[in-house]
Amino acid sequence: EVQLLESGGGLVQPGGSLRLSCAASGFTFSVYTMTWVRQAPGQGLEWVSTIRGSGGVTYYADSVKGRFTISRDDSNNMLFLQMNSLRAEDTAVYYCAKGETDWGQGTLVIVSS
């Protein structure tokens, strides 16, 4: 059974940093494309970033490019999202996803002073 468990969310001040983690199990993590998607309170879904398996080519939404970094540790089946220079508009639930088929439960990030 595929399991994805996000962690690392919380309250952070504007301009601060946070690192989200996603622990994966139940599949061969290294070969799969992994994605972060976020959802601001009461809003729709927004694609944030994707990292391909077996090589790790990365892609970012314009809204986070230069501030967020996606990475993976294939030896430990972990996905990460390093978020720097956080803004109020980054406040959202952040989901990690394996392709399109499997999603974690999400972790809430609140950027506020």
Place this chain on the structure above:
Amino acid sequence: DIQLTQSPSFLSASVGDRVTITCRASQGISNYLTWYQQKPGKAPKLLIYGASTLHSGVPSRFSGSGSGTEFTLTITNLQAEDFAAYYCQQLNAYPLTFGGGTKVEIK
């Protein structure tokens, strides 16, 4: 960037109804379109990929069609558990984009 316009953004329907949601892409995306269902407080669930292929375990009352720039999600014989938000997403090109969503509520 490819924009996806979903319509309607909100619809009110009754159990047993047939509902159709449209997703229009700003440029051709072949059949690289997925549909998700999301219930409050929960992660999205994949319904349809490749514009028309039903994901494993999804009831057959859900169907998708379309190619190029116009796509539809149809739910026949709407059930109580189908009241939720629905999103389309294009996988044709980065940046990946979602439609604005359609909330299906009970009439």
